[in-house]
Amino acid sequence: MNVQGRPAAPRRSWRAALAPWLVHLVLWPPLLVSVVHIIGFTGYTSWISFTSSTLIPENDFVGLRNYNSVLASRNWAIATENLLIFGTGFVVLTTAIGLTLAVLLDQRIRAENVLRTIYLYPMAVSFVVTGTVWSWLLNPSIGIQKLVRGLGWEAFRFDWVVDRDMAIYTIVIAGAWQASGFAMALFLAGIRSVDADLYKAAQIDGAGPWRIYRRVVLPAIWPIFIAVMVILLQYTIKTFDLVRALTGGGPGLATQLPSLVVYDLMFQRGLLGRGSAAAVLMLLYLLAVLLPYFAFVQWRKRRNARHG
Amino acid sequence: MAEAIRRQAPLSRWVIYAVLVAFAAFYLVPLIVTVLNSVRTEQDIGSTSVVGWPRELALSNFGKAWGTYCIAQRCEGISPFMWNSILMVVPATIISTLIGALNGYSIALWRFRGDNWVFGIITLGVFLPEQMKLVPWTLVLRDLGLSNTITALVFIHVIQGISFTTLFCRNYYVAIPPDLLKAAKIDGAGYFRIFWRIVLPLSPPILIVTVIWQFTHIWNEFLYGVTFTTGAQQPVTAALIALSVSVAEAPQYGVQSAAVLIAALPTLLVYLFGGKYFLRGLTAGAVK
Structure with a gap:
């Protein structure tokens, strides 16, 4: 640019002066669009949740009326209860399967790559697709029940999907089928990152392979347990398509989840205010999971920094 | 780990492989079921279940799904x-x-x-x-x-x-x-x-x-x-x-x-x- 001893041409220096501004002109719009849409949309939905909006948004403040009616509704109570059952079952089952597979795959297995590819493929396919297929398998009149009966076991029953008390567990099974390969991948990466010296020390002490896992590897990867569980928990809160395709929330309200309630209120019943209140409650559920996790991550970072 | 693994009994190796393959089957079932059903006739599926080997190949399913199947009153398939x-x-x-x-x-x-x-x-x-x-x-x-x-x-x-x-x-x-x-x-x-x-x-x-x-x-x-x-x-x-x-x-x-x-x-x-x-x-x- 402005090389010493040779004065720059006026046009050039004009451009040089403009350059930093030009950069900001390019740099900011996409950043601003994302920031504004995240903050603005969250703020707007929160505002609508305090108004009497029905089919079209209104701008009158009605306090907590929508929240009260959502929280008092049977629909929401059942959805929350289902979320707790689904969340617990799904997280426990998925973590257990994922960890088992990771430990077994770590035993110098032939065809490890093929097996991993098979375990993880459900994550690449739409929940709508998998939900549809699962709904056939679970449908007693055409799926597994009919297959087993056809093989000669006439009294066999597997009708969870139409059973009000059991339907939620079919969501647990389909969800675990979908996500356990992902949990496996995270655990395996963690196991493989454990310091080789720790293994050696344990081996010199004469510890067998299972003892090494219990005493050395698993304690070393505990942060991964927490990460996996948090990821799975936030999946459960956001789950929509799987249930929509598998049971549609039914039978009755047996598999209703908060995400379905939001959709139902907003677009089926045309109650934007109440739907927004339900969406904000969903966000609060999510924050209840994520905020402690972020605090935990920060705490670990600071501790690691201090201990070098 | 290698040392410890070599000491494992062959039996436990078999168990490990059995479990891994069983899970692979569990993950593959929905995909296999879909692939098989996609070439089965409706009568075939209706008379048995969605889990089964095709009795005859109904490759026309793909053509119908792609081009002529009716979705919400429109009969143009999913294309x-x-x-x-x-x-x-x-x-x-x-x-x-x-x-x-x-x-x-x-x-x-x-x-x-x-x-x-x-x-x-x-x-x-x-x-x-x-x-x-x-x-x-x-x-x-x-x-x-x-x-x-x-x-x-x-x-x-x-x-x-x-x-x-x-x-x-x-x-x-x-x-x-x-x-x-x-x-x-x-x-x-x-x-x-x-x-x-x-x-x-x-x-x-x-x-x-x-x-x-x-x-x-x-x-x-x-x-x-x-x-x-x-x-x-x-x-x-x-x-x-x-x-x-x-x-x-x-x-x-x-x-x-x-x-x-x-x-x-x-x-x-x-x-x-x-x-x-x-x-x-x-x-x-x-x-x-």
Whole structure:
């Protein structure tokens, strides 16, 4: 640019002066669009949740009326209860399967790559697709029940999907089928990152392979347990398509989840205010999971920094 | 570990393999069932169950699913919806990845005041539930005159996707040594030249991860598709639900299986050929 001893041409220096501004002109719009849409949309939905909006948004403040009616509704109570059952079952089952597979795959297995590819493929396919297929398998009149009966076991029953008390567990099974390969991948990466010296020390002490896992590897990867569980928990809160395709929330309200309630209120019943209140409650559920996790991550970072 | 493993009894090796293969079967069952049903006749499926070997090959299921099957009173199969999905996913993936690369570069390397705040807020977008954005999007689309168009979905997925693509690229670019940029700046290279000459040539791995992630997510996305489009404008995931609803009275599992398979094929292929990158995106998108 402005090389010493040779004065720059006026046009050039004009451009040089403009350059930093030009950069900001390019740099900011996409950043601003994302920031504004995240903050603005969250703020707007929160505002609508305090108004009497029905089919079209209104701008009158009605306090907590929508929240009260959502929280008092049977629909929401059942959805929350289902979320707790689904969340617990799904997280426990998925973590257990994922960890088992990771430990077994770590035993110098032939065809490890093929097996991993098979375990993880459900994550690449739409929940709508998998939900549809699962709904056939679970449908007693055409799926597994009919297959087993056809093989000669006439009294066999597997009708969870139409059973009000059991339907939620079919969501647990389909969800675990979908996500356990992902949990496996995270655990395996963690196991493989454990310091080789720790293994050696344990081996010199004469510890067998299972003892090494219990005493050395698993304690070393505990942060991964927490990460996996948090990821799975936030999946459960956001789950929509799987249930929509598998049971549609039914039978009755047996598999209703908060995400379905939001959709139902907003677009089926045309109650934007109440739907927004339900969406904000969903966000609060999510924050209840994520905020402690972020605090935990920060705490670990600071501790690691201090201990070098 | 090798020493310890060699000491294991052969029996426990067999048990390990048995468990691993059993799980592989468990994961594959829905896929195999779909593939088999897609070439079975309706009578065959109806008289036995959805789990079974085809008695005769009904390859016409694919033709019907693609071109003549009726979804919501339109008898053109899923092909129009597949095209909708392609028209949605290709521009949305490309645009959001490019913007993400620029954003990531700005935040990671072209430090500016407030960069951490901006990055923090964009990261929040990764976690924010879609339900929080449904009402605002409805209004924005209406005001832009984009209601019930594929363009609307492209628009939404670009803006939503920026959170993910920026996150991916920023975390990758942070590892580029600042000295490299300093040298370039001393040579008089500006924002664009540094991006073009230094950052972009280092980017292929992260761009592949980002493209695969965006493609898979946008293709599989359902809530926006079903909320913001109806009828002929729907992407294929939304149309599949309409299909399963419309055949509730007279199910056609064979044709539906073929349809489901066609709809799942693009992401399955991407996964098979880019599995490593897919996993990397999954990990980066989940753990942050």
